[in-house]
Amino acid sequence: xxxxxxxxxxxxxxxxxxxxxxxxxxxxxxxxxxxxxxxxxxxxxxxxxxxxxxxxxxxxxxxxxxxxxxxxxxxxxxxxxxxxxxxxxxxxxxxxxxxxxxxxxxxxxxxxxxxx
Amino acid sequence: xxxxxxxxxxxxxxxxxxxxxxxxxxxxxxxxxxxxxxxxxxxxxxxxxxxxxxxxxxxxxxxxxxxxxxxxxxxxxxxxxxxxxxxxxxxxxxxxxxxxxxxxxxxxxxx
Numbered sequence: 001x002x003x004x005x006x007x008x009x010x011x012x013x014x015x016x017x018x019x020x021x022x023x024x025x026x027x028x029x030x031x032x033x034x035x036x037x038x039x040x041x042x043x044x045x046x047x048x049x050x051x052x053x054x055x056x057x058x059x060x061x062x063x064x065x066x067x068x069x070x071x072x073x074x075x076x077x078x079x080x081x082x083x084x085x086x087x088x089x090x091x092x093x094x095x096x097x098x099x100x101x102x103x104x105x106x107x108x109x110x111x112x113x114x115x116x
Numbered sequence: 117x118x119x120x121x122x123x124x125x126x127x128x129x130x131x132x133x134x135x136x137x138x139x140x141x142x143x144x145x146x147x148x149x150x151x152x153x154x155x156x157x158x159x160x161x162x163x164x165x166x167x168x169x170x171x172x173x174x175x176x177x178x179x180x181x182x183x184x185x186x187x188x189x190x191x192x193x194x195x196x197x198x199x200x201x202x203x204x205x206x207x208x209x210x211x212x213x214x215x216x217x218x219x220x221x222x223x224x225x226x227x
Contacts, residue, residue, distance in 0.1 A: 004159070031213060042120075042203065042220055043160070048213030055212050091159050098213045102148065105215070107159030 002026075004108035006092050012114045013082055021077045021111045023092030031098025032075050033105065034067060035091045043091065049075060050098045082115045089113070118143045118208050122218035129225045132193050137202055137221045140186040145209030149187050151180050152203040154220070160203055163189075194225045 005024040013019050025032050034046040045059040049069045057067070064083075069075040079086055089112050093105040119142040129135055141149065148167050152160035164173040166182040173180050177198060179190040189202055201222045205215040 033213065033215075035217075040219075042122075043205075043215075043217040045214045045216070050213065056214050059214070093159070102207055102213055102215065103165065104162040105150075105152075105160075106162070109157070109159050 004092055004094055004106050006108035006111050008111055010112045014116050016081055018080045019082055021090050023075045025094030026106055029094035029096055031095045032069055033093045034077050036088045038088045084115050087113055087115045118216045120204055120206055120216050120218035122204050122221050126222045129194050131225055131227050134192045137189040139204030139218055141206045143206055143208045147207040147209045149182055150205040151189055154201045154203055196225050196227055199223055199225045
């Protein structure tokens with residue numbers, strides 16, 4: 001597709017369950033990012049991938065959060081044993097290059113996670 | 117720690133009423149400052165990147181400027197379609213990929 005694609009667009013889950021969120025970046029973009037946006041808040045950085053490796057995962061809130069990227073393309077963000085405070089919109093972005101000169105990020109429309 | 121503060125939190129304008137949004141930042145060294153626009157239910161959309169004090173960029177009714185401590189987004193003669201949340205973000209010189217975002221300014225332009 002032409003843009004960053006995320007799925008699911010909406011996910012409602014029960015506290016304690018595991019969830020997986022998927023991101024399909026723009027073809028050819030080497031850098032991929034996950035951010036989290038809580039209601040009325042700015043974006044909170046979670047993790048940055050360059051290719052399949054993650055040079056910066058300093059924003060992952062706890063060890064319940066993990067992410068991987070395969071084939072330099074699709075990425076999955078996994079949240080284990082979800083808690084109510086995990087409720088947020090999870091945004092994925094990609095860019096042509098990353099590292100020292102991030103440049104323009106292209107964002108997907110996000111996955112809205114609600115933990116009951 | 118890097119900090120990005122945007123003001124005001126919300127702004128209501130009449131169509132044609134020009135105004136400015138502020139983004140003040142604290143970083144050890146600035147690699148870049150970014151402005152994004154976000155519509156409800158959508159991901160942010162890139163507007164501008166500024167790299168050094170004194171730099172200015174323009175796009176239609178929007179103009180972004182940068183000093184050593186803050187950036188301004190000027191909206192000239194806004195139209196209702198300029199209604200959105202405007203987000204500012206910085207990349208610190210020690211950062212490899214991470215952007216630090218402000219909380220945003222929600223702008224509503226009424227006809």
